[in-house]
Each structure stands twice: as structure tokens, then as C-alpha cells.
Amino acid sequence: MSNVRERIEWLRKEIRRHEYLYYVLAQPEISDFAFDRLMAELKALEAAHPELVTPDSPTQRVGGAVLDELPQVRHEIPMLSLDNSYNEGELAEWYGRVVRALGRKPDHLVAELKIDGVSLSLIYENGVLVRAVTRGNGEVGEEVTTNAKTIPTIPLRLPEELPLVEVRGEVYMPRPVFLELNRRRREEGEEPFANPRNATAGSIRLLDSRECARRGLRFFAYQIPRIQGKELHYHSEALELLAQWGFATNPGWRRCPDLPCVHAFVEEWGQKRKSLAFDIDGVVVKVDNLAEQQALGATSKFPRWAVAYKYPPEGERTRVKNIVVQVGRTGTLTPVAELEPVRLAGTTVTRATLHNADEVARLDVRVGDTVWVEKGGDVIPKVVAVDISARPEGAERFAMPERCPVCGTPVVREAGEVAIRCPNTSCPAVQKARLLHFCSRAGMDIQGLGEQRVVQLLQAGMLSDPASLWDLDWDRLAALPSWGEKSAENLKKQLEDARTRPLWRLLVALGIRHVGERAAKLLASRFGSLSALAQARQEELEAIEGIGPTIAESVVRFFASEEGKEFVRRLQERGIDPRETPEKPAGPAPLSGLSFVITGTLSRPREQVAALLEAAGAQVSESVSRKTSYLIVGQNPGSKLNKAQSLGVPVLDEEQLRRLLSEKGVAW
Structure with a gap:
């Protein structure tokens, strides 16, 4: 009987803990299936030993507490x-x-x-x-x-x-x-x-x-x-x-x-x-x-x-061979499951993201576990559930490291954030990720510098940050394994061409948190240079349609930080200081003063349609507001359609858009 009593007390304590994590912190550690099984075991034991049932048992109430911030x-x-x-x-x-x-x-x-x-x-x-x-x-x-x-x-x-x-x-x-x-x-x-x-x-x-x-x-x-x-x-x-x-x-x-x-x-x-x-x-x-x-x-x-x-979980079953932690350009630690190979949506998958520490805890995924893996709409393989019944004996709960797995710096987690980060900006993993992002197609579009070559140059001490790309010793570079004079010359030309990249590309490449392509274009168009943007006040930034408080605060923080100032200074000293020089049309832009939002799938990529509208003087935004002139709707539109209808914003399908452009003299 003492063993039964101890098991019941352990189950109650564990269930209460999981209820607190789920309802109060919104940070569940285990799957719904695993939680249900804990509750089922407790119910079965209490049914067999009704004398052990207590009024405060999780089986006697609907579990969970509420937050204090809301009434x-x-x-x-x-x-x-x-x-x-x-x-x-x-x-x-x-x-x-x-x-x-x-x-x-x-x-x-x-x-x-x-x-x-x-x-x-x-x-x-x-x-x-x-x-x-x-x-x-x-x-x-x-x-x-x-x-x-x-x-x-x-x-x-x-x-x-x-x-x-x-x-x-x-x-x-x-x-x-x-x-x-x-x-x-x-x-x-x-x-x-x-x-x-x-x-x-x-x-x-x-x-x-x-x-x-x-x-x-x-x-x-x-x-x-x-x-x-x-x-x-x-x-x-x-x-x-x-x-x-x-x-x-x-x-x-x-x-x-x-x-x-x-x-x-x-x-x-x-x-x-x-x-x-x-x-x-x-x-x-x-x-x-x-x-x-x-x-x-x-x-x-x-x-x-x-x-x-x-229903049982979706996806394919496989086994977790190991759990590793990757470090990204902002220092974010991302746990990744290394899997026994499994065919998924036509490809062989050997790795799947576990997103963050909270998701690892919610799933309670461990090395050796049998898991369900699926590809989400973003085509990134992810672990969606764990088969607890197939867990090998002795499998230990995974814990995120307290120190960066690459540089050993103690990790931090800011209040209210999911991400655990390495704060060391000189961390080799952070340096590598920043360089790769800076050179990527989304950033400065510098070709010829993939992950292996970036790692090679970091290990050779030839790179430290993106600005150091313009300090490369070309003779030394050509002498490195797998390079040669031709590859070195090609990279040199890429870096020279990068000097003329538009300002918005540099803003994306800087890696300012929350600043993607759309925000970068808005900022570049409004301020025209790094120096002008660095002097902008937060309220000035927030006044730009499409730039909210989060982006504005992040931009101001970046340019005010010593690290940001030093990064920009080093780039400018090397001549990487593009200025926004938009071409002025001979006459009034045909779509000047109009604001468009696009949703759904059109006959051509949405980026092309947005570029066409912007070239004709229109503004293209991500979100619908009362200032939106038209919502362009393709197949399978999202929530923007309902928002537009509720605000009375005119809605155009693709044929109606073509007619509007034709009336304005804009070729589709």
C-alpha cells in the first residue's frame, strides 16, 4: 500500500506541475498524449483505492491557474x-x-x-x-x-x-x-x-x-x-x-x-x-x-x-539518435534532433528542428525516443509528438546547455522571450552565421562564400566581421586550399559590385532584429543613408506606415549601441555606405498616392506584382488598414480579406487589377 500511496502522490505532484506550466506559463513540457496518460494512471489508482482520494487531487477538479495580469x-x-x-x-x-x-x-x-x-x-x-x-x-x-x-x-x-x-x-x-x-x-x-x-x-x-x-x-x-x-x-x-x-x-x-x-x-x-x-x-x-x-x-x-x-499524431515515425544545439547569428540556441533516416514528402530526412527550449520541454523528447516527424507548411521538418510507450529505459530528459556549446559563454534568456541566447558577439558560431546572413541572397547577395569557405576563412584568421571582407589579402586567399587566383578574383569582383548594392539590402544584411526586406525598403526610402537613419528618433520611425513600435525600438537600439556604431563605422571606412537615389519619373507616377495589400496566390509571384505597383508609384504594405486603397486577392486568400471587408476596403481580383492598371496606363 505504501508504494501505491507514494506513486499517487508523485503523480499528483507531477500533474500539478504540468498544469502550471501549461495554463500559467504557457510553456508545457510534455505532449497532450503524455499528460493524458499520467492522468489516466492516477484515475485508475484512485479508482482501485478510493480511500486514498483527496479533495485536492487533480482528478477532483479542472486543473490550472490563471494569470494575474488580466481580470x-x-x-x-x-x-x-x-x-x-x-x-x-x-x-x-x-x-x-x-x-x-x-x-x-x-x-x-x-x-x-x-x-x-x-x-x-x-x-x-x-x-x-x-x-x-x-x-x-x-x-x-x-x-x-x-x-x-x-x-x-x-x-x-x-x-x-x-x-x-x-x-x-x-x-x-x-x-x-x-x-x-x-x-x-x-x-x-x-x-x-x-x-x-x-x-x-x-x-x-x-x-x-x-x-x-x-x-x-x-x-x-x-x-x-x-x-x-x-x-x-x-x-x-x-x-x-x-x-x-x-x-x-x-x-x-x-x-x-x-x-x-x-x-x-x-x-x-x-x-x-x-x-x-x-x-x-x-x-x-x-x-x-x-x-x-x-x-x-x-x-x-x-x-x-x-x-x-x-486522433494519433500525423507524420512518419523514426528514432532520435541525438539532440544537438545550433547557434544562430543573433546568438539564439536552437535544438535540433538528429534522426534515423525517414522518407517524408518525397525526401529523406535526417534532422528536424525542435524550435526552442520550451518546445523540447513540451514534447519531452529524449535521445532514443520514437517520434513522429512531419513537414510543416514552411517545408521545415519538425518533431510533432513522442511515443512515450516506446521510450527506452533510462532515457534522460534533455536540458538546454547553460553555456554556449561553441564558445562556452553563459547563455541568457531575456524576460518575456522564448529564445535562449549566447551574448558573446565574438562567438565563432555567431560570427559565421552573421557573415553568412550578410552575404546571403536576402542580404548583400555576395556569391562564392558558402558555409565551408566562411568557416575556412574564420579559422585562418582572415575574417572577423562582415566589414573585414574588404580587408582580405588576395594573394594569401588565392594560396588557400580549394581557392586559386580565379576564385579569389571572382570574390574580389563580387565585393566590388556589392559597393553599389541599394541601401535596403545593406539594412537587411546588418542583421537588425525585426528588420526584414519590407521594413528595410521603407527605411531606406525615408532616410536615404545610414547616417540619417542612425540619427532618427523612435517617434519618427513609428510615423512611417508599416514601421511599428517593435521595429522602431530595435532600429534605435542598434544604432545607439557601441557594437552597432562600430559595425557601421567599419563599413563606411571601407566605402560601404550606399545612398538612396530613387529615380524620379518624368511626370506624376500613375499610381502615386495609392496603397495596395496583396493576399493569396496570383498568376505570377507576389514579389513581382509588388515591384510592378511600386515602380508605378504605389505603396505596397503587409497589413490592411483604413488607409489601404485596394486589397488584391488571389486564390486561397488569408485573413486580410476579412479585415478589408470589415473596414470597407475595396477588393480587386487579378482581372480587376489588370483593368485598373490598364486605365492608369501601366502595362501588366
Whole structure:
């Protein structure tokens, strides 16, 4: 008995720890599957030894705490989580419990997709949205009303002015929006989010509702737990009413007479889930009759009238041979899994990113683990789940190093950041990555300097920073292995040509955090030189459309730092100081004064379309605002279309754009 008691206490302590990491810090260490198994073991032990059950056990409540930064609101009806099933047998066990409790088969069941997002409760009084509250710990949640009002799929007013209505649903981030968000974060030097759910959880709890609005969140309504002034008898009736009221409801939900119908639904959407524009991790099955739901009731943690069927993780299975840590140009440490080779999307994959320390902890991936690997929309292989049951005995939890694996400098983690960094700007790994970025096609476009050659020149002591490229000893370079006079001459010509690169390319190459191509072009056009930009105040930068506070602060910090000043000085001394000299058209630019935003896939690359518009005098922005003249829409448009429609911004498809350009005398 003492061993059982010790195991139960350990499980409770471990589950509480994981609940705190997940709900409070938003930094989970293990997968949902692993957490569910811990909870299942605790439930089984407590069921076998009911005398050991305590009121504070995680099985007796909906776990998790809430943040202090947001107002806390108590739910009138607790927002319970769902019990899970992982196969038809476990689903049948749940159905059997329902039948036994009712003394007969339930009237009907409803099957819905289980959206992988964040639960939200909406309160409407007299038809007007007055409060939005996250699930929190199930009893108390965080009020996020201002943020919720930025989500276009949440009606601010219902068509019926009922005294009180509570609507519950799931906030989520569509995959295209998530991929675009991560693309922008990478361009701006920010760490990408690991998955849409993590991005959603962080976005809905932002203190700045303007930033939340830019995140492109969406909402699916799935329940009406309270309503005054109208009677409902079935859950399916509530879903139909929600759709009539203008809510987006769970697509494909089905009213099923029996369990075989549910099995068919699970199978159907298991095959179709990859085609969805959002993530699902299973199917929710509910008793349809609300009176039967009332009769079945709930435990302190789960409603007895509903259950979740969890799909297995997607991707291919392979084994982790090792976990290594790479150091990037900003000093960011990135863990990477070295894998046994596996075929994935037509290629052989031997390495997969683990993103950051938080994601390694959330997955709890260890050397020797069997994992699922998939390619995301950005085509970068990543580990998405761990098969805990296949873990070899003695596998140790991976910990990020406390010192840089390359130079040995103690690493740092700034408050509020995911990234762990090496602060040593002279770190060989940082120097290498900075040089590669500076020479890359996105930067100064200096060809002939790949990773092997950069490492060779660093090891030979011929390079230290990008400015030292113009100090190379050409005779010494030609004498190095694999070089020769011809290769040295080619590089010399590339470096001479680089002197005439436009200012925006140099701004990208400098590696200023958050400054990608779009921001660099705006800054170059506005200030025209490094010296002028270095003198700019933050408020001047923020006044430029497309340059927000984050970019402005980063630019000011870079040029104010001793390192930034020294870097710019060394470049200027070597004649690397381009000036912006835009060509002035003979007459007024045909699209002068117009602002365009592009979304979706067009018949030619979006970069080409943007260049065409800019050459004709237009401004092309990344985000839609009231100042936007037109939104150009291609196939599969993202959240920008909804934003434009909500602001009344005119929308042009490709044919309409061609007609507009023709009228303005601009050749397509």
C-alpha cells in the first residue's frame, strides 16, 4: 500500500506541475498524449483505492491557474474539460456507461470536430456582447473581452435581444494565418511559434488588443450552456441556432442515431483532416438530448454526456539518435534532433528542428525516443509528438546547455522571450552565421562564400566581421586550399559590385532584429543613408506606415549601441555606405498616392506584382488598414480579406487589377 500511496502522490505532484506550466506559463513540457496518460494512471489508482482520494487531487477538479495580469471572472457554469478515448473500444466503453446511466440508449448523438485551440465563453445581455472569458482553471477564467471583439467570427450583437445568452466555443488560428505570422516573425528576427495552438493561446491573452487584431484569430461556436427567453431541447438545435445568429459553427458536425454512425464520422474526418484550414486533434461526441445531458450530469472534472476521440499524431515515425544545439547569428540556441533516416514528402530526412527550449520541454523528447516527424507548411521538418510507450529505459530528459556549446559563454534568456541566447558577439558560431546572413541572397547577395569557405576563412584568421571582407589579402586567399587566383578574383569582383548594392539590402544584411526586406525598403526610402537613419528618433520611425513600435525600438537600439556604431563605422571606412537615389519619373507616377495589400496566390509571384505597383508609384504594405486603397486577392486568400471587408476596403481580383492598371496606363 505504501508504494501505491507514494506513486499517487508523485503523480499528483507531477500533474500539478504540468498544469502550471501549461495554463500559467504557457510553456508545457510534455505532449497532450503524455499528460493524458499520467492522468489516466492516477484515475485508475484512485479508482482501485478510493480511500486514498483527496479533495485536492487533480482528478477532483479542472486543473490550472490563471494569470494575474488580466481580470479574473468566475464561470456561472464550470467549463469542464473532456475525458479522452483513443480507439473504438474506449469510445464504446463511454457509450456503455451512458446507456447504463440512462437505462436505455440515448435519443441521438452529435459528432463534431475537436478544434485544437483555446476555449472561450461569451456572455450576451439583451443581445449585446458584454464579456468574454477564457476557460482558465474551469472555475475562474481571464476576461479578454476587448481581444474577443477583434475576432471577426464573433458577433458583437445577436439578432435576438434575449435577456441572457452564454455561447461557448473555440478560438483558433487558421493554418495560412499561422504560416504568414511565422514568416513575418522570421523576417523580423523573431522566434517562430511552434504551432497554431500556442500562437492562439498567446494571442488571445495579449494586453494590446491591436496586436491581437493583427493575429487573425477565428472562433467556432459549439455550445449554448445558458439561455433566457427561449427554450432549447437538443444540442443540435443549439448549433443550428448559433449558425442562424451568424456564428461560425463546427463544419461537418453530424447528428448520429448510433455509435456506428459516429465511427464513420471519425474515419471520414481522419482522412480529410489535412485538407482543413485549421488544426483538429480529434472528434467530440455528445449526447444530443439536453434533458439526457442533465440526467447524466458530470464528475468534478468531466461531463458524463460527452467524450473526446483523439486522433494519433500525423507524420512518419523514426528514432532520435541525438539532440544537438545550433547557434544562430543573433546568438539564439536552437535544438535540433538528429534522426534515423525517414522518407517524408518525397525526401529523406535526417534532422528536424525542435524550435526552442520550451518546445523540447513540451514534447519531452529524449535521445532514443520514437517520434513522429512531419513537414510543416514552411517545408521545415519538425518533431510533432513522442511515443512515450516506446521510450527506452533510462532515457534522460534533455536540458538546454547553460553555456554556449561553441564558445562556452553563459547563455541568457531575456524576460518575456522564448529564445535562449549566447551574448558573446565574438562567438565563432555567431560570427559565421552573421557573415553568412550578410552575404546571403536576402542580404548583400555576395556569391562564392558558402558555409565551408566562411568557416575556412574564420579559422585562418582572415575574417572577423562582415566589414573585414574588404580587408582580405588576395594573394594569401588565392594560396588557400580549394581557392586559386580565379576564385579569389571572382570574390574580389563580387565585393566590388556589392559597393553599389541599394541601401535596403545593406539594412537587411546588418542583421537588425525585426528588420526584414519590407521594413528595410521603407527605411531606406525615408532616410536615404545610414547616417540619417542612425540619427532618427523612435517617434519618427513609428510615423512611417508599416514601421511599428517593435521595429522602431530595435532600429534605435542598434544604432545607439557601441557594437552597432562600430559595425557601421567599419563599413563606411571601407566605402560601404550606399545612398538612396530613387529615380524620379518624368511626370506624376500613375499610381502615386495609392496603397495596395496583396493576399493569396496570383498568376505570377507576389514579389513581382509588388515591384510592378511600386515602380508605378504605389505603396505596397503587409497589413490592411483604413488607409489601404485596394486589397488584391488571389486564390486561397488569408485573413486580410476579412479585415478589408470589415473596414470597407475595396477588393480587386487579378482581372480587376489588370483593368485598373490598364486605365492608369501601366502595362501588366
